[in-house]
Amino acid sequence: MVGFRPADVPPTAAVKFIGAGTAACIADLFTFPLDTAKVRLQRPRR
Secondary structure, three states: OOOOOHHHOOOOHHHHHHHHHHHHHHHHHHHHHHHHHHHHHHOOOO
16 A cells, blocks of 8 residues: 555644543543542541
């Protein structure tokens, strides 16, 4: 075939932006509940 293979084409800025946003959302979905639990366990009881 003539042209680039899929592995030879670098990702565009839009693909990088969407990928980074998706990764940040997934990371937040996992870390936010853990951070909330940590803070609640550290809070002194009255």
